[in-house]
Amino acid sequence: MSIRDATAMSVGADGLVPKERYVSQEFLDLEMEKLWPRVWQVACREEELPETGDYLEYTIGDQSILVVRTDPGTVKGYFNTCLHRGTRLADGRGNFGDGQIRCRYHAWRYALDGQLTEIVDRHEFPEVPSDLRLHEVRAERWGGFVFVNMDRAAEPLIDFLDPIPKLLGPFHLDQMRFATYRTTILPANWKVVVDAFNEGYHVQGTHPQLLAWTDDVNMEYVQFDTHAHYGRLAHARRELRPSPRLGLRDDEIDEGAILSSLVSGLGGLFYREEREIVDELRSSPLPPGTSLLEAYQQRRMEMLRSRGLDVSGLDRDKMTSADDVYWFPNMVGPTYPGTAILFRVRPNGLDPDSSIKDLWTLQWPGPDEPWKMPERKFYPDWTAKDWGLITNQDFANMAHIQAGMKSRACHGLRLNPRQESNLLHMHRVIDRYLTA
Ligand code: FES
Protein backbone atom coordinates (compact mmCIF):
# COMPACT_ATOMS: atom_id res chain seq x y z
CA MET A 1 0.00 0.00 0.00
CA SER A 2 1.35 3.42 -0.83
CA ILE A 3 1.60 5.94 1.94
CA ARG A 4 -0.79 8.29 0.21
CA ASP A 5 -3.35 5.46 0.31
CA ALA A 6 -2.69 4.86 3.97
CA THR A 7 -3.36 8.53 4.45
CA ALA A 8 -6.67 8.64 2.72
CA MET A 9 -7.78 5.63 4.73
CA SER A 10 -7.76 5.71 8.50
CA VAL A 11 -9.45 2.36 7.98
CA GLY A 12 -8.80 0.28 4.89
CA ALA A 13 -11.34 -1.84 3.01
CA ASP A 14 -10.20 -4.72 5.22
CA GLY A 15 -11.37 -2.82 8.31
CA LEU A 16 -7.82 -2.39 9.59
CA VAL A 17 -5.95 0.80 10.44
CA PRO A 18 -2.89 0.51 8.18
CA LYS A 19 0.20 -0.24 10.23
CA GLU A 20 2.23 2.04 7.94
CA ARG A 21 0.75 4.92 9.89
CA TYR A 22 2.87 3.78 12.84
CA VAL A 23 5.97 2.22 11.36
CA SER A 24 6.88 3.87 8.09
CA GLN A 25 9.35 6.68 7.63
CA GLU A 26 7.27 8.05 4.78
CA PHE A 27 4.23 8.46 6.99
CA LEU A 28 6.22 10.26 9.66
CA ASP A 29 7.67 12.51 6.95
CA LEU A 30 4.16 13.29 5.80
CA GLU A 31 3.14 14.18 9.37
CA MET A 32 6.20 16.42 9.54
CA GLU A 33 5.12 18.15 6.36
CA LYS A 34 1.39 18.46 6.95
CA LEU A 35 0.42 17.85 10.57
CA TRP A 36 3.04 19.33 12.88
CA PRO A 37 3.54 22.63 11.00
CA ARG A 38 -0.20 23.31 11.11
CA VAL A 39 -1.46 22.11 14.45
CA TRP A 40 -1.58 23.85 17.83
CA GLN A 41 0.82 22.10 20.21
CA VAL A 42 1.87 22.71 23.79
CA ALA A 43 5.34 24.28 23.86
CA CYS A 44 5.58 24.88 27.61
CA ARG A 45 3.79 26.32 30.62
CA GLU A 46 3.71 29.99 31.43
CA GLU A 47 5.39 29.49 34.80
CA GLU A 48 8.51 28.39 32.92
CA LEU A 49 8.88 31.92 31.57
CA PRO A 50 8.25 34.17 34.57
CA GLU A 51 10.56 37.08 33.67
CA THR A 52 10.85 39.30 30.64
CA GLY A 53 13.64 37.91 28.46
CA ASP A 54 13.10 34.30 29.59
CA TYR A 55 13.16 31.86 26.72
CA LEU A 56 12.68 28.18 26.16
CA GLU A 57 13.36 26.02 23.15
CA TYR A 58 10.59 23.72 21.95
CA THR A 59 11.54 21.12 19.38
CA ILE A 60 9.28 19.10 17.12
CA GLY A 61 10.92 16.75 14.64
CA ASP A 62 13.80 18.70 13.12
CA GLN A 63 12.19 22.07 13.87
CA SER A 64 13.17 24.26 16.80
CA ILE A 65 11.06 27.10 18.10
CA LEU A 66 12.09 29.74 20.61
CA VAL A 67 9.35 30.77 23.00
CA VAL A 68 10.20 34.12 24.55
CA ARG A 69 8.55 36.33 27.16
CA THR A 70 8.98 39.66 25.44
CA ASP A 71 7.24 41.70 28.15
CA PRO A 72 5.31 40.78 31.31
CA GLY A 73 2.09 40.15 29.40
CA THR A 74 3.41 38.79 26.10
CA VAL A 75 4.89 35.49 25.00
CA LYS A 76 6.07 35.16 21.41
CA GLY A 77 7.39 32.29 19.34
CA TYR A 78 10.11 32.42 16.66
CA PHE A 79 11.67 29.90 14.36
CA ASN A 80 15.04 29.34 15.97
CA THR A 81 17.16 30.36 13.01
CA CYS A 82 19.42 33.32 12.35
CA LEU A 83 18.58 35.50 9.38
CA HIS A 84 22.24 35.55 8.37
CA ARG A 85 23.24 31.92 7.79
CA GLY A 86 20.60 30.01 9.68
CA THR A 87 22.42 29.18 12.90
CA ARG A 88 20.18 28.19 15.82
CA LEU A 89 20.04 31.22 18.06
CA ALA A 90 19.60 29.59 21.44
CA ASP A 91 18.97 26.21 22.97
CA GLY A 92 17.51 24.75 26.14
CA ARG A 93 16.25 27.63 28.23
CA GLY A 94 17.53 30.76 29.89
CA ASN A 95 17.18 34.51 29.84
CA PHE A 96 18.29 36.95 27.16
CA GLY A 97 19.86 39.09 29.86
CA ASP A 98 20.32 42.40 28.05
CA GLY A 99 17.12 42.13 26.05
CA GLN A 100 19.09 41.07 22.99
CA ILE A 101 19.07 37.81 21.13
CA ARG A 102 22.64 37.51 19.90
CA CYS A 103 23.69 34.95 17.30
CA ARG A 104 26.69 32.94 18.46
CA TYR A 105 28.28 32.87 14.99
CA HIS A 106 28.73 36.41 13.60
CA ALA A 107 26.92 38.22 16.40
CA TRP A 108 23.92 39.58 14.55
CA ARG A 109 21.49 40.84 17.15
CA TYR A 110 17.73 40.87 17.55
CA ALA A 111 15.43 42.60 20.01
CA LEU A 112 13.10 40.41 22.07
CA ASP A 113 10.28 41.36 19.71
CA GLY A 114 12.21 39.76 16.84
CA GLN A 115 13.42 42.94 15.17
CA LEU A 116 16.92 42.63 13.66
CA THR A 117 18.80 45.40 15.47
CA GLU A 118 22.41 44.93 14.52
CA ILE A 119 24.34 43.58 11.58
CA VAL A 120 28.06 43.56 12.15
CA ASP A 121 29.68 45.61 9.32
CA ARG A 122 26.26 46.81 8.22
CA HIS A 123 27.72 48.87 5.33
CA GLU A 124 28.80 45.64 3.62
CA PHE A 125 25.18 44.43 3.45
CA PRO A 126 23.60 47.24 1.46
CA GLU A 127 20.91 44.92 0.10
CA VAL A 128 19.58 43.80 3.47
CA PRO A 129 16.44 45.79 4.34
CA SER A 130 16.44 47.47 7.71
CA ASP A 131 13.08 46.11 8.86
CA LEU A 132 13.94 42.40 8.96
CA ARG A 133 12.44 40.36 11.79
CA LEU A 134 12.80 36.81 13.02
CA HIS A 135 10.21 34.52 11.49
CA GLU A 136 7.39 34.40 13.98
CA VAL A 137 5.16 31.46 14.84
CA ARG A 138 1.77 31.87 16.48
CA ALA A 139 1.91 31.64 20.26
CA GLU A 140 -1.33 31.67 22.24
CA ARG A 141 -2.17 30.65 25.78
CA TRP A 142 -4.85 28.77 27.60
CA GLY A 143 -4.95 27.14 31.05
CA GLY A 144 -1.39 28.18 31.82
CA PHE A 145 -0.10 26.40 28.72
CA VAL A 146 1.73 28.18 25.91
CA PHE A 147 0.74 26.68 22.59
CA VAL A 148 2.53 27.34 19.32
CA ASN A 149 1.48 26.89 15.72
CA MET A 150 3.73 27.39 12.70
CA ASP A 151 0.73 28.07 10.49
CA ARG A 152 0.07 31.81 10.44
CA ALA A 153 -3.42 31.13 9.05
CA ALA A 154 -4.44 28.62 11.73
CA GLU A 155 -7.72 29.08 13.56
CA PRO A 156 -7.44 30.80 16.97
CA LEU A 157 -6.23 28.46 19.73
CA ILE A 158 -9.44 28.85 21.71
CA ASP A 159 -11.49 27.57 18.76
CA PHE A 160 -9.12 24.69 18.15
CA LEU A 161 -9.35 23.62 21.79
CA ASP A 162 -13.14 23.52 21.94
CA PRO A 163 -14.67 22.02 24.12
CA ILE A 164 -11.67 21.52 26.44
CA PRO A 165 -11.86 25.02 27.97
CA LYS A 166 -15.50 24.42 28.85
CA LEU A 167 -14.84 20.93 30.17
CA LEU A 168 -11.74 21.68 32.22
CA GLY A 169 -12.45 25.33 33.07
CA PRO A 170 -13.65 24.57 36.65
CA PHE A 171 -10.32 22.85 37.43
CA HIS A 172 -8.43 26.14 36.92
CA LEU A 173 -5.41 24.61 35.19
CA ASP A 174 -4.06 28.15 34.87
CA GLN A 175 -3.66 28.28 38.66
CA MET A 176 -1.83 24.97 38.81
CA ARG A 177 1.94 24.77 38.75
CA PHE A 178 4.42 22.06 37.89
CA ALA A 179 4.95 19.63 40.76
CA THR A 180 7.16 17.24 38.78
CA TYR A 181 8.64 17.34 35.28
CA ARG A 182 10.18 14.19 33.84
CA THR A 183 11.09 13.30 30.29
CA THR A 184 12.07 9.99 28.78
CA ILE A 185 12.56 8.32 25.42
CA LEU A 186 10.31 5.42 24.48
CA PRO A 187 11.04 2.91 21.72
CA ALA A 188 7.81 3.36 19.77
CA ASN A 189 6.02 5.70 17.41
CA TRP A 190 4.55 8.76 19.14
CA LYS A 191 1.02 7.53 18.36
CA VAL A 192 1.67 4.15 19.98
CA VAL A 193 2.48 6.03 23.17
CA VAL A 194 -0.57 8.29 22.95
CA ASP A 195 -2.82 5.29 22.21
CA ALA A 196 -1.70 3.51 25.38
CA PHE A 197 -3.23 6.32 27.45
CA ASN A 198 -6.36 6.86 25.38
CA GLU A 199 -8.28 3.64 26.12
CA GLY A 200 -9.16 1.43 29.06
CA TYR A 201 -9.35 -1.80 27.06
CA HIS A 202 -5.76 -2.74 27.93
CA VAL A 203 -6.32 -2.50 31.69
CA GLN A 204 -7.33 -6.18 32.02
CA GLY A 205 -4.40 -7.29 29.87
CA THR A 206 -1.65 -5.01 31.12
CA HIS A 207 -2.70 -3.83 34.59
CA PRO A 208 -4.75 -6.70 36.07
CA GLN A 209 -4.02 -5.39 39.57
CA LEU A 210 -6.29 -2.40 38.87
CA LEU A 211 -9.42 -4.47 38.32
CA ALA A 212 -10.05 -4.77 42.05
CA TRP A 213 -10.86 -1.06 42.21
CA THR A 214 -11.49 0.05 38.63
CA ASP A 215 -14.55 -0.50 36.51
CA ASP A 216 -12.71 -0.72 33.21
CA VAL A 217 -15.71 -2.09 31.30
CA ASN A 218 -18.18 0.74 31.76
CA MET A 219 -15.93 3.55 30.67
CA GLU A 220 -17.40 6.00 28.25
CA TYR A 221 -15.55 7.22 25.19
CA VAL A 222 -16.64 10.52 23.71
CA GLN A 223 -15.19 12.05 20.57
CA PHE A 224 -15.45 15.77 20.00
CA ASP A 225 -14.74 17.51 16.75
CA THR A 226 -10.98 17.28 17.30
CA HIS A 227 -10.28 16.07 20.83
CA ALA A 228 -11.69 13.20 22.89
CA HIS A 229 -12.54 12.13 26.41
CA TYR A 230 -12.71 8.86 28.27
CA GLY A 231 -14.03 7.90 31.65
CA ARG A 232 -17.30 9.13 32.99
CA LEU A 233 -18.32 12.32 31.30
CA ALA A 234 -22.09 12.50 31.64
CA HIS A 235 -22.29 11.08 35.14
CA ALA A 236 -19.36 11.06 37.50
CA ARG A 237 -18.33 8.15 39.69
CA ARG A 238 -21.22 7.52 42.08
CA GLU A 239 -20.26 4.11 43.30
CA LEU A 240 -17.12 2.36 44.32
CA ARG A 241 -17.11 -0.69 42.09
CA PRO A 242 -14.48 -3.17 40.95
CA SER A 243 -14.31 -4.42 37.40
CA PRO A 244 -17.34 -6.52 36.42
CA ARG A 245 -14.77 -8.85 34.85
CA LEU A 246 -14.06 -10.15 38.37
CA GLY A 247 -17.67 -11.34 38.71
CA LEU A 248 -17.89 -10.42 42.40
CA ARG A 249 -21.19 -10.51 44.32
CA ASP A 250 -22.28 -7.33 46.13
CA ASP A 251 -21.43 -8.83 49.52
CA GLU A 252 -17.90 -9.51 48.31
CA ILE A 253 -17.25 -5.86 47.51
CA ASP A 254 -15.39 -3.83 50.14
CA GLU A 255 -15.98 -0.18 49.32
CA GLY A 256 -13.46 1.02 51.89
CA ALA A 257 -10.72 -1.07 50.32
CA ILE A 258 -11.62 0.25 46.87
CA LEU A 259 -11.53 3.87 48.02
CA SER A 260 -8.24 3.36 49.75
CA SER A 261 -6.71 1.75 46.64
CA LEU A 262 -8.04 4.59 44.51
CA VAL A 263 -6.44 7.24 46.68
CA SER A 264 -3.09 5.49 47.06
CA GLY A 265 -3.02 3.75 43.66
CA LEU A 266 -3.38 6.93 41.64
CA GLY A 267 -0.57 8.39 43.73
CA GLY A 268 0.13 11.67 41.96
CA LEU A 269 -3.53 12.62 41.74
CA PHE A 270 -4.28 12.82 45.43
CA TYR A 271 -2.70 14.80 48.23
CA ARG A 272 -0.80 12.86 50.85
CA GLU A 273 -3.18 13.76 53.67
CA GLU A 274 -6.08 12.15 51.82
CA ARG A 275 -4.96 8.67 52.74
CA GLU A 276 -5.44 9.65 56.36
CA ILE A 277 -8.94 10.91 55.61
CA VAL A 278 -9.82 7.54 54.06
CA ASP A 279 -8.39 5.62 57.01
CA GLU A 280 -10.29 7.81 59.43
CA LEU A 281 -13.60 7.38 57.58
CA ARG A 282 -13.13 3.64 57.37
CA SER A 283 -12.53 3.26 61.07
CA SER A 284 -15.40 5.38 62.35
CA PRO A 285 -19.18 5.14 61.84
CA LEU A 286 -20.54 7.16 58.91
CA PRO A 287 -23.27 9.77 59.42
CA PRO A 288 -26.64 8.05 58.91
CA GLY A 289 -27.83 7.93 55.30
CA THR A 290 -24.37 8.77 53.94
CA SER A 291 -22.28 6.38 51.90
CA LEU A 292 -18.55 6.11 52.37
CA LEU A 293 -18.02 7.67 48.96
CA GLU A 294 -20.26 10.64 49.77
CA ALA A 295 -18.55 11.18 53.10
CA TYR A 296 -15.15 11.11 51.45
CA GLN A 297 -16.21 13.47 48.66
CA GLN A 298 -17.48 15.90 51.26
CA ARG A 299 -14.20 15.74 53.17
CA ARG A 300 -12.16 16.14 50.04
CA MET A 301 -14.09 19.25 49.06
CA GLU A 302 -13.52 20.74 52.52
CA MET A 303 -9.83 19.90 52.33
CA LEU A 304 -9.44 21.60 48.94
CA ARG A 305 -11.32 24.64 50.17
CA SER A 306 -9.10 24.84 53.22
CA ARG A 307 -6.12 24.94 50.87
CA GLY A 308 -7.65 28.09 49.44
CA LEU A 309 -8.79 26.52 46.20
CA ASP A 310 -11.80 27.60 44.21
CA VAL A 311 -14.00 24.52 43.94
CA SER A 312 -17.15 26.47 43.16
CA GLY A 313 -17.45 25.02 39.64
CA LEU A 314 -17.08 21.43 40.78
CA ASP A 315 -19.86 19.26 42.11
CA ARG A 316 -19.28 16.66 44.77
CA ASP A 317 -19.07 13.75 42.33
CA LYS A 318 -16.16 15.45 40.61
CA MET A 319 -14.13 15.02 43.80
CA THR A 320 -13.43 11.40 42.91
CA SER A 321 -13.76 11.51 39.15
CA ALA A 322 -10.99 12.61 36.85
CA ASP A 323 -11.56 14.07 33.44
CA ASP A 324 -9.33 12.04 31.13
CA VAL A 325 -8.90 14.19 28.09
CA TYR A 326 -7.08 13.53 24.84
CA TRP A 327 -5.83 16.90 23.64
CA PHE A 328 -5.23 16.32 19.94
CA PRO A 329 -2.67 15.60 18.70
CA ASN A 330 -0.27 14.69 21.46
CA MET A 331 -1.30 15.33 25.03
CA VAL A 332 -3.38 13.03 27.19
CA GLY A 333 -4.09 12.50 30.85
CA PRO A 334 -6.42 12.98 33.78
CA THR A 335 -7.28 16.30 35.40
CA TYR A 336 -8.61 16.17 38.94
CA PRO A 337 -9.64 18.83 41.44
CA GLY A 338 -6.30 20.28 42.48
CA THR A 339 -4.07 18.05 40.37
CA ALA A 340 -3.42 16.88 36.85
CA ILE A 341 -1.18 14.30 35.25
CA LEU A 342 -0.43 15.13 31.65
CA PHE A 343 1.66 13.29 29.12
CA ARG A 344 3.01 15.14 26.10
CA VAL A 345 4.39 12.91 23.37
CA ARG A 346 6.44 13.92 20.34
CA PRO A 347 8.34 12.11 17.63
CA ASN A 348 12.00 11.83 18.62
CA GLY A 349 13.61 13.77 15.80
CA LEU A 350 12.56 12.18 12.52
CA ASP A 351 12.53 8.61 13.83
CA PRO A 352 9.18 6.81 13.41
CA ASP A 353 10.28 4.21 15.99
CA SER A 354 11.10 6.54 18.86
CA SER A 355 9.33 9.22 20.82
CA ILE A 356 9.95 11.79 23.52
CA LYS A 357 7.53 11.60 26.39
CA ASP A 358 7.13 14.31 29.00
CA LEU A 359 5.38 13.26 32.21
CA TRP A 360 4.03 16.30 33.97
CA THR A 361 2.21 16.52 37.26
CA LEU A 362 0.56 19.83 38.06
CA GLN A 363 -0.86 20.94 41.39
CA TRP A 364 -2.58 23.87 42.92
CA PRO A 365 0.12 25.19 45.24
CA GLY A 366 -0.92 25.09 48.87
CA PRO A 367 -1.67 28.36 50.70
CA ASP A 368 1.61 28.56 52.61
CA GLU A 369 3.90 26.84 50.15
CA PRO A 370 5.79 29.21 47.87
CA TRP A 371 6.00 27.54 44.48
CA LYS A 372 9.37 26.73 42.95
CA MET A 373 9.93 25.21 39.51
CA PRO A 374 10.88 21.56 40.11
CA GLU A 375 14.01 20.20 38.49
CA ARG A 376 13.35 18.87 34.99
CA LYS A 377 14.67 15.35 34.96
CA PHE A 378 15.63 13.58 31.75
CA TYR A 379 15.96 9.81 31.49
CA PRO A 380 17.33 8.85 28.06
CA ASP A 381 16.75 5.20 28.99
CA TRP A 382 13.31 4.67 30.52
CA THR A 383 14.40 1.41 32.16
CA ALA A 384 16.85 3.36 34.33
CA LYS A 385 14.00 4.56 36.55
CA ASP A 386 11.16 2.97 38.48
CA TRP A 387 8.08 4.87 37.23
CA GLY A 388 5.65 3.05 39.50
CA LEU A 389 3.94 -0.21 38.65
CA ILE A 390 1.23 1.08 36.30
CA THR A 391 3.57 3.19 34.17
CA ASN A 392 6.29 0.51 34.17
CA GLN A 393 3.70 -1.90 32.77
CA ASP A 394 2.69 0.53 30.02
CA PHE A 395 6.28 1.38 29.10
CA ALA A 396 7.28 -2.29 28.97
CA ASN A 397 4.72 -2.83 26.20
CA MET A 398 6.06 -0.13 23.88
CA ALA A 399 8.95 -1.90 22.18
CA HIS A 400 6.82 -5.02 21.67
CA ILE A 401 4.00 -3.08 20.05
CA GLN A 402 6.32 -1.25 17.68
CA ALA A 403 8.33 -4.34 16.75
CA GLY A 404 5.29 -6.58 16.42
CA MET A 405 3.60 -4.27 13.92
CA LYS A 406 6.61 -4.67 11.66
CA SER A 407 5.94 -8.37 11.24
CA ARG A 408 5.34 -9.35 7.61
CA ALA A 409 2.11 -10.91 8.84
CA CYS A 410 0.77 -7.75 10.49
CA HIS A 411 -1.19 -5.60 8.07
CA GLY A 412 -2.91 -3.29 10.42
CA LEU A 413 -4.75 -2.70 13.67
CA ARG A 414 -8.17 -4.19 14.49
CA LEU A 415 -9.64 -1.60 16.80
CA ASN A 416 -12.42 -2.27 19.27
CA PRO A 417 -15.17 -0.01 17.88
CA ARG A 418 -16.25 1.19 21.34
CA GLN A 419 -13.33 0.92 23.73
CA GLU A 420 -10.72 2.00 21.18
CA SER A 421 -12.88 4.52 19.36
CA ASN A 422 -10.68 7.41 20.50
CA LEU A 423 -7.77 5.89 18.58
CA LEU A 424 -9.69 5.73 15.33
CA HIS A 425 -10.89 9.28 15.92
CA MET A 426 -7.28 10.44 16.25
CA HIS A 427 -6.44 8.89 12.87
CA ARG A 428 -9.40 10.60 11.26
CA VAL A 429 -8.39 13.97 12.66
CA ILE A 430 -4.79 13.42 11.53
CA ASP A 431 -6.15 12.79 8.07
CA ARG A 432 -7.94 16.12 8.12
CA TYR A 433 -4.49 17.69 8.26
CA LEU A 434 -2.74 15.29 5.89
CA THR A 435 -5.32 15.60 3.15
CA ALA A 436 -5.97 19.35 3.46
S1 FES B 1 24.68 32.88 11.28
FE1 FES B 1 23.95 34.22 12.74
S2 FES B 1 25.22 35.91 12.59
FE2 FES B 1 26.01 34.57 11.11
Ligand SMILES: [Fe+2]
Ligand atom coordinates in the same frame (compact mmCIF):
# COMPACT_ATOMS: atom_id res chain seq x y z
FE1 LIG C 1 -1.96 1.65 30.88
